[in-house]
Amino acid sequence: MTAMRARMNQRGISLLGLLFWAVIIGGGSVIALRVVPTVMEYYTIQRAIDKIAKDSPPTVPAARDAFDRTRQIEYSIVSIEPKDLIITKSEDKVKISFAYDKEVPLFGPVFLVIKYKGESH
Structure with a gap:
């Protein structure tokens, strides 16, 4: 009788x-693994334009050239160009600002669109 009662009081998670x-955890992990690189790229762009704005370039072409040099060094900046x-x-x-959309493929025809926007501080 006590063995039967012990079985009835057991708690746990079912297979379902x-x-x-x-x-749920697998899907969340897939999304996170695909989104994290785009977030890192955004922060790299933000740091680059903050540095350029802090150096106060004399002309707009000089600022664009500085960003282009940064792009050549930072291989992760692929979503935005100096003309943007x-x-x-x-x-x-x-004051330097930027905005761009990033499409992240999830599976099949399903994409996640992230809108990034930033400006120098």
């Missing part, structure tokens, strides 16, 4: 529950 959580930068100057301070 285990499969459900495996699919919006460069303004106000009160002797250079």
Whole structure:
């Protein structure tokens, strides 16, 4: 009788529950593994334009050339080119901004579109 009662009081996860959580965690991992490189690229671009704006280039072409040199060194910057930068100057301070969309393929015809936007500080 005590063995039967012990079996009835057992708690655990069922096979169906285990499969459900495996699919959820696996899907989340796939998405994370595909999104993390795009986030790292965004932060690399942000650091590059912050440095260029801090150096205060004298002209817009000089700022674009500085970004192009950075792109040649930082192999991870592939989503944006120097011509995509919006460069303004106000009160002797250079302000650089950018915006771009990144499509991340998930599976088959399914894509995740991420909109990145940033400006120099």
